[in-house]
Amino acid sequence: MATEAEPTLAGEFPPATEDQWLALVDKVLKGAPLSKLQSRTAGGIIVEPLYTGATSPGSQDEAGFPGSAPFTRGSSSELRADGAWGIRTLLTASDPLEANKTALRELERGSTELLVRFDAAFRAGVVPTDAESGQLSGTDGVHIVSTPDLQSLCSGVYLDLAPVYLQAGSAFTRAADLMIAVWEQSGVAQSGAMGGIGADPLGVLAAEGVLPQGLEAALTELGSLAARLNNTYPQVRSCSVDTAAYVEAGASEIQELAVMAATGAAYLRACAEAGLQIDEASHQIEVTLSVDADVFTGIAKLRAARRVWSAMVAACGASSPAQGIQLHVRVAERMMTKRDPWVNLLRVTSASFAAGLGGAASVTSLPFDAALGEPEELGRRMARNTELLLQEESNLGKVTDPMGGSWYIESLTDQIAEASWVAFQGIEAAGGISAVLLDGSLAAEIEQVRNARLSQVATRTQAITGVSEFPNLAEEPILRVVTTSAAGKIPRGGSASTLCEPLPKVRWAQEFEALRDASDAHLETTGSRPKLFLVNLGPVAVHTARATFAKNFFEAGGIETVTSELGGSSGFEDPEVALAEALESGAHLACLCSSDKLYAERAQSFAQVLSQGGLAAVYLAGNPGDRREQEVAAGVTDFVHLGVNALELLSGALHAAGATVTEGATVTEVPR
Template identity: 25%
Template sequence: MSDETRLENIRKAEEEWNKACEEWVEETKIKDRAPKTTPSGIPLKPIYTPLDLKGFDYMEKLGFPGIYPFTRGIYPTMYRGRPWTVRLLSGYGTGEDANERFKFLVKEGETGLNLALDSPTIYGYDADDPRVRGEVGQGGASISSLEAIERIFEGLPIERLSTSLVTHFLGLPTFAMYVAMAERRGISLKDLRGTTQNDPLWLFHVGNPPLPLKPSVKLAVDLLEFCLEHMPKWYGINVSGYHIREAGSNAVQEAAFTLADATVFLDEALSRGWDIDDVAPQVSFFMNAHNNLFEEVAKFRAMRRVWAKIVKEKYHAKNPRSMIFKFHTQTAGSALTAQDPLNNVIRATIHSLAAVMGGTQSLHTDSYDEALGLPTEKAARLALRTQHIILHESGVPNVIDPLGGSYYVEWLTDKIEEEIWRYFDRIEAAGGMLRYTEAGIPRREISQTSYMTQLAIERGEMPIVGVNIFRSNIENIEICRVKLEQENAEIEALRRVKRMRDQKKVEEALKEFREACLKGVNVTPYAIKAAKVYVTNGEMYQVFREVYGEGPHLE
């Protein structure tokens, strides 16, 4: 039988089935109540068949894991060889608190470190700055100086474990302190393994950036370039879609804006004379896993295929390692509910499954209490065990890309890819992602989608258990709350550093750092030099602000 005949038979059968559906509804009065679209607004049919994949070319669309276009996974053996890195985001209170939690998580079986910073550190204000009183150590660890980062990592084997520094904006000062710490321990930079988030662009799409757009990109690529030269096992940039999604975008917007953001860093590095095959292997991604299981899996698969095509076709990379879309996933904090918080265990499990079936390289699972505060030890351990159960009991990791070949998932992967390319056409027409960002288009779209989502929840069109359906009165759970005494201890530690350090060396290092900023050379070596003599994060940021100006206040 020819393929045409086979498809014709399916088409006829589908017609019959359609009729059967109508009769069923007529007879039973059971109407089709399912949503008509995915959360990204992609129209959904009730069922998918080979008719939806007409002309589907297996080798062109999928191929095999580890081989272009990498749709099925970036490594040949995926989790059969090595599981994803189990990496829980942590950090709060004092350096000692953060250290204790890290040690606890490592003892309980996490395989990589994932450091959260507090907002003052991200925005470049030291712990002792009166403007950030009350915020020190609240949303992550406070890192004002080398002394603070040394307390956080005291006794942790960073020569063996990889570390992700979730710096949220510029990675530079925190990275410089981490490198200074490693050198003091006698670890060669060549062997240091990890990632700096170091993606400033998302803060122009969401929230408010501390520095202007172009200098931010410049400084981010300075760090990337330093890694290209000295740190082959360190990802200099980790482009973030996570925050875009948390701010309320849908899956397609998250995918499109993140991939487009990544091209900005590639372009900047290439303009400095680097080859695409030097740069692209050291760019990684940080994605969100949200509620709609299949749309999330399709998103990850589509992103792999699109990134491979961009790097190969647009940037003419030759090395397959340049084309692989490597990503860390964090489960969606914004999908957690403060109401009935134990339900979040189930949500985080579904999100984690999406990440694993989507082929993630590393994973943070949210704790059930994260809509209310930072994770307690008990909640963090359960999040860790969620990954352990998926890894060792569910059988999900045993077969690579287990949803590959599902008519629905393949169709949806294609659809998301199409939508991403549509965004790329618009971005290109606008003159590239920098211009598109300056025009504030992603920003407006994200807040619009966020508002529409909230209205859909309030109208009951988007059901959330415990919020607009199945509400229960649940007694309060234990919450981790950082106290002022912890903040005071951190401030006191910084004051000691400032008293003890060699002020002359500090001033010299700051002078050189400022001159490097003014000259437009790569500032990373100067930041590392400054970090070694205890120049603080706030002092470095103050130089940035004086040289480059304050970031714009965006609506």
């Protein structure tokens, strides 16, 4: 019987060596160092332009195999059931009946799990008779006070088929009592109930800055709840290690995994003190990590998370089967935008793709309109169907760890895991996760990473499509019911409370969106947006590149750009003509656009006439180099080029044009 020949994918191509590649790269770089092609993750890990088998850790199978320590390639040796991960839908509508309608619609159309976020009042441990109840009830979650409320939300849901997970803040024991009552009233056997209570007091402390019952009491509660459910509800997990508060504050992939391990260790200790064996305690914990649109870092991070978790649990004394992680993945909110929200579809797809390839057991996606307020059906449907397409058309769930063996992914996984373990050891040496939360040292470290990322956003080194790059000033606003934030409203509690500074919650696009908001307000007040006239010098071939750059740059701040027929064709030769046409257009600002050669000949004369002729500010597109001093003296306000702090410059331009940037829209300072 004939056997099929082994396929040779590159058999028709001549062999190539790394030295040949380096020689070709050197021609392109023209003598610049190879490091110019390197990039870095948020955690500072260097991403090389080329990876080879000679340097890949995966070539020796150090990652192991699925279902075996160190679990890098998967927590189980078995494929996902039906080639699918769980699609977990977040429910936040304040009315339990509305939340129930959403739940049933989601489950009927492809979702498989529910995640119920209780409102801010419940999460803070506030009851209806408390003074703070009024401003927190129905805020940022479902208004649930009693068993009938939760029963209404779960009406029609097959609770032995669709797992229900809870986000109940500091009141997780009370939420567990309500959920158990619903299971009992619905006739669900203890062995058939599925889901999780979500007890995560350290995550609550990080996000809200307060634990009303105190940290020690909360950890004791967590241990007691875990022991209680361990003996009665085998398919329900009591604890959640959720890194969302840290990620939404700007944490890097390394900080996130270090926090994951440190929080997990704290919960294992709490469960052990309640009488559970380490293997039993490990089974009580679900881990929730966040991913964004950085696909490869996301995949490597999830693989590294399994390795780090396995090592931490093993160090606590768990057997090999108990070292696997139950991994839920959520799409990070920090990458979502309010402006041009349709681009969020691409961001969410990339994040969901990374979650699937990274081996998530379940995923909570985000509707594209989530940043605008309570999502509508279109947004929910697109988020849900994205998961279904990835599973049922792309078949991502039918292969375990498809990225395993990739030289790039294996190397990145190793580096993230090693750096995260070192960071975890640092947290433990400092007294554990509670200590670094209470003394503010963890918040300070996250702040450094956050500020570095915000600086990249401010300079557009880290572009945000539809916001800082390729903005659409003519986009129709998408109106949503705005969900009220509970930030700053959570009561600080009594003498028993544990307090710390809550981690801030940021979206990368928020500062640019504040500039757009200022432009919208100016439009509503005056009937027109702040306007800038492009003073193009020389013919189209000379000015078009910088004119296009300037248009894109200023419109990112909500400043409309215009020019005249002359400016759009042969360009201006007479500064007086340029000034007259700029004023006629109604522009408040002007920007010179041309080549360095023409700038040297004309920029100073044009700047002098324009700046003295009634325009509020005059800009020049391009880096002036050694011409800066003379051109500023002639009247140039600032220069528009790659690497400039766009937020700072655009904020100044809006003020010059008469617009008011709302208070609190901070401008990120960039080291000069």
